[in-house]
Amino acid sequence: MPTQANVVPPSLVNDLSELKRRISALELAPVPTNKFDRYPPVEWAPQSRPPVIGNEWSSAGVANATGLxxxxxxxxxxxxxxxxxxxxxxxxxxxxxxxxxxxxxxVSASSVLNLTGSTKRATGVVVMRWVHQIPYGWDYSDDTTIYTIELQHRYKSGPEYPKGQTIYAISAMEGSAINGNIVNWGYKQDDSGKWWWVPTYRNGSPWAPDFVTVPNPDPGTYSISPMHYCVGLPQSRIPEADEKGWAWTRGTDSAWGRAPDITEPYSKI
Incomplete structure (x- = not known):
């Protein structure tokens, strides 16, 4: 069968269609006429920060960055x-x-910033700058996709729960009723021959003492605010921003940890 000279291979047709979509996206890309972009944030999680779902990455604040x-x-x-x-x-x-x-x-993530706090309670202030690597805020072939930039956190260590105080005493489950069954105190001998001063029930059976742990008060968890602000800025305003991230802190010690890794487990909700 003779070959048609003017037939374009299907693969090339697809490539041309994709190139046309990309050119269209470039023509529609916003012109940076503003000095900065505003990304109003909302809180994504409660203020208390206990370990979440096995200490996975959990978002504290989220900002819609579509069309940035x-x-x-x-x-x-x-x-x-x-x-x-x-x-x-x-x-x-x-x-x-x-x-x-x-x-x-x-889509992308910054390096991990370790916030180690201090020996005394202090309010910390953190500023992070980052190149987000989002393609304009939409996909070339899909004009309904949206993007968010999220402030994520997880525990590096802790929370530390101090051990409780152990006391040798008569004990009962909280809320259990005695209902007047204890009638007297007296010496009772156990199987080893030891004598104990214990209360007894009306039927004569002893209520033996035991070690009771009184838990210390819950020390609580660290707190992190939702994003105070999230803005897009030109290179001239924040030249130190890069794909790994830059940070400035006050009121808390800090150090950079692991490199960016989008394969680490994160909360899907």
Whole structure:
């Protein structure tokens, strides 16, 4: 069968269609006429920060970054109840793609910032700058996709729960009723020959003492605010921002930890 000289291979047709979509997206890309982009944040999780789902990454605040102009973002938030060696946090920024399904897909993440707190309670202030790596805030072939930039956290160490006080005493389950069954105190001998001063029931059976642990008060967990602000800025405003991340802290010690890794487990909700 003779070959038609002017027939374009199907693969090339697809490539041309994709190239056309990309050119269209470039033409529709926003022109950076503003000095910065505003990304109003909302709280994504409660203020108390216990370990979540096996200490997976959990989002504290989320900002809708769809249709953004700049690829560099600055985020500011505060912390509380971070104590060195007892309650320390790992923090990162992450970008997510939302396509209408229940779960979201991670696109990129910054390096891990370790917030080690201090020996005394202090309110910490943290500023992070990062290149988010989101392609304009939409997919070339899908104009319904949205993106978010999320402030994520997990425990680095702790929370430390101090051991309770152990007391040798007569005990009963909280809320259990005695109902007047204890009639007297007296010496009772156990199987080993020891004598104990114990209360007895009306039927004569002893109520033996035992070691009772009185738990210490719950020390609580560290607190982290939702994003105070999340804005997109040009390179001239935040030249130190890169794909790994940059940070400035006050009121808490900090150090960079692991490199960016979007394969680490994170909460899907």
């Amino acid at each position: 102009t700049f690829d560099r973002v600055e985020v500011k938030f505060i912390t509380d109840y971070l104590f060195a060696g007892k309650r320390e946090a790992e923090i990162r920024l992450a970008a997510f793609r939302h396509t209408g399904r229940a779960e979201r897909e991670i």
